[in-house]
Amino acid sequence: MKLNSIFFYIVLSILIMPFQSNINGYDKNGINIDEQLGKYIPLNVKFVNSMGKEIVxxxxxxxxxxxxxxxxxxxxxxCTPLMTELAEVINKSTLEPGIDYRVVVLSMDERETPKIAAAKKKEILNLIDKKIAPDSWEFLTGSYNNIKKIADATGFHFKREGTQFIHTTSVMFLTRDGKLSRYLYPRYRKSSGFSILPFSFKLAVIDATKGNIIPSVGKLLAFCFSYDPQGRTYVFDILKVAGASTILTVGLVILILVRKKKST
Incomplete structure (x- = not known):
């Protein structure tokens, strides 16, 4: 192998190093989303909807x-800002819930009841301007074991801390047979909450309808922002970004030197 080729692979390795530890949404608290694109979630698991009815x-x-x-x-x-933004993107999207797709949210807290889910559902659905069928957005609760099955299948990792949970977030799009098609990572600002682009949402629904598997392109958010369990929010991780920028600069300098050497 030529010397410049060796240097190329070294530079490439250096450039991707800072992203490897965070490629699945990893942060320093061990809370992450390990994407399971193309895999199926178990659909034989039972939960309870906001009406108190057990469903499969x-x-x-x-x-x-x-x-x-x-x-x-x-x-x-x-969590509430995320559901609020989902309601907002439903208002803006030309696709219709209950017709083009169904929304399902699942509580990670096994102690929450259908009564609590019903109250949250009423709060969130009141934000939707469109007239939608109640079953087009399901608010589920369930046992710890069944919640864990879906969390493991989707690669969603969270941890209880007292009466609350440390967790990150993602909107996942699944095909009609339960295959994970895409993970969407909404942008978050403490002042304004989450932001989901209607165009991105629409494309994700269309891809899931077609059964397409779409790799995530919003992973930089998970790299630049870490979840702060104290503030229960995302914070800009300047050390990670500065470190990545430094390594990127070094890699580019090496690449330039190699090319200059070749030209002389």
Whole structure:
């Protein structure tokens, strides 16, 4: 192998190093999302909806894709802003819930009840300007074991801390047969909450409808922002960004020197 080729692979390795530890949304608190694109979640798992009715997950996966997120209804931090933004993007999107897709949120807290889920559902659905069928957005609760099955299948890792949870977040898009098609990482600002682009949302639903598997392109958010369990929010991680920038600069300098040497 030529010398410049060796240097090229060295530089390439250096450039991707800072992203490797965070490629699946990893942060210093060990809370991450380990993407399981192309894999299927178990659909034979039972949960309880906001009406107190026990359902099998496969009943929600029949003729349309599912937009899915882990939350908990008494979350003091990022869960309500996420659901609020989902309601907002539903208002803006030309696609219709209940017709083009179904939304499902699942509480990670096994102690939450259908009554709590019903109260949160009423709060969130009141934010939607469109007239939608109640079953087009399901608010589920369930046992610890069943919640864990879906969390493991989707690669969603969280940790209880007292009465609350340390967790990150993502909106997941699944095909009608339960295959993970895409993970969408909404932008977050403490002052204004989450932001989901209607265009990105629409494309994700369309891809899930077609059964396409789409790699995440918003992973820089997970790299630049870490979840702060004290503030229950995301914070800009300047050390990670500065470190990556330094390594990137060094890599580019090496590449330039190699090319100059070749030209002389």
């Amino acid at each position: 997950l496969k009943d929600l996966f029949n003729d349309k894709p599912v937009v899915f997120a882990f939350v908990y209804y008494k979350c003091p931090g990022i």
